[in-house]
Amino acid sequence: MITIAIDAMGGDFGPQITVPGALKCLEIVPDLRLILVGDEEKILPLIPRNLSSFVEVKHTDQFISMDEKPSRALRGMPDSSMRLAVQSVADGSADAIVSAGNTGALMAISRYVLQTLPGIDRPAIMARLPVKEGATYMLDLGANVDCQAEHLYQFAVMGTAFAAANGQVVQPRVALLNVGVESIKGNQQVRLASHQIAQSEALNYIGFIEGNDLFSGKADVIVCDGFVGNVALKASEGVMRLAAQKIQQKFSVWWLKWLGLLLRPFLKSLSKELDPTYLNGALLVGLQGIVVKGHGSSDEQSYTNAVMQAYREVANKSNDHFEEIMSQIEF
């Protein structure tokens, strides 16, 4: 049996989305149990009687709003739904936790309650990019908006360990996102990190990569500052929306209109795919425990995907592999 704790109050829409989204997973996999943390008055009416034996509701009336300061969420709200959900992983009553709530608060609480892995200062948000072939993992996607070289180095280590643990490649190719490929390019953090990553024998460093190669599959792991990663992925999503509009404009004459209509759902799904944090949630890596961050504006389907991602991480024991590989890497 796998138990996943759900921060039912997290996200723009709260229990209305998180509860049915999470419950749907019970229909997909038989060996799942859920702990729904939050306001029981809002949660209980959403649970059909036939599922109630797979669900535990943990009541609390404290919850963290999307614009709460992470420091206040951490220090001043000991009984928040997010805090209690993370706590259930720390005390072993759950195997993973999913929250679509305040990212900064989730970072701060997870780091405090679960602790980071040895050698890791800060957890990072990681997601799998849609590439032509294979898989590319990108981190950080917004947890750390001010990174030092040392943090970028740690992201490279975590990305490598994750890609290796997931068994796709033996020596994952690691690249650093930069404004050019020449060694003189970039800011100081990136140049210093490049030097540090290149010196590590455990990492298969292939150098700098530019924004236009994010989706080319040239690297298995792409490392960047959370500010840059967040903007780059969201820009990519935005551009697909623009493309969809332009295609409609282009094929607006009546005898081509059907073409635009034919392509629309395809482009829409591609645009969704381009925001993997929305589509499936993102992993918070570097913690002693599995934490999946669902997108704040998740709909039911993407919340289900996020919970399923957490389930798979537990089922595949990928965190064990990950920690094993991490323990072999020198810092």
Added chain:
Amino acid sequence: MITIAIDAMGGDFGPQITVPGALKCLEIVPDLRLILVGDEEKILPLIPRNLSSFVEVKHTDQFISMDEKPSRALRGMPDSSMRLAVQSVADGSADAIVSAGNTGALMAISRYVLQTLPGIDRPAIMARLPVKEGATYMLDLGANVDCQAEHLYQFAVMGTAFAAANGQVVQPRVALLNVGVESIKGNQQVRLASHQIAQSEALNYIGFIEGNDLFSGKADVIVCDGFVGNVALKASEGVMRLAAQKIQQKFSVWWLKWLGLLLRPFLKSLSKELDPTYLNGALLVGLQGIVVKGHGSSDEQSYTNAVMQAYREVANKSNDHFEEIMSQIEF
């Protein structure tokens, strides 16, 4: 008569691209003269006799490679083609200069030779984004990879002055690119800049904007750090290439293949449009003179577009309007 100085040696392919690319402009507009700066042995054979009266060749055998350090290019290469071309704007023999060479060197040399406008510390690279309707100017796109809040504020001022000088809007809406729209989001520079921009009465500040709104037309001016801007635009270009590939995969069955083929040129042109610095070159704003940066890997057509952009800037006297508006803004 408008005179444009061309750094003929700049760019990945040198005179082979820059000379024919620039010469093509002579066929488009009648009142243009060119000063081609570089190795005359390579340049002269590329000039057809009928055009020679519109072209002056300024010989030098020094040129700045794409991986030269900006500081060395500035201090150690007084006769580089780029330096002499910029110099010709400073001494009044040319009205604008176009270079597809080393960005860092062009920044450093332009700043030293032409000087920045009053109140501006650093020039920025600005381009017009493809949006659904209207125009959105984005800066910086890579000239400044480490920005303080003060620089972001100056970019907001320059973007506003440019958008207003170009007459599209009276009070251009300025937005700051960030990882979220809530005031607690982002790094310190962005939050400080937001505060500073909001306090300026001359700026019509609409707050933070996320990556997915780059192409939505919500803002007339989008301000960001050069690292972030560069990666975001290049990522957008890369994603269109992925979309083109995915569409081909999707429609690969024989009876739909023609659909993929039909869409390919359209998606390709959209992908080009998404890298405006490649398509048309980008303006280096904030200088006492017009400097257009062509993309390093410009082909003939995009080099022509870059020179035509410089021509239009001169012809429309937009730099005069720009400086006039700039002089009215308090710093």
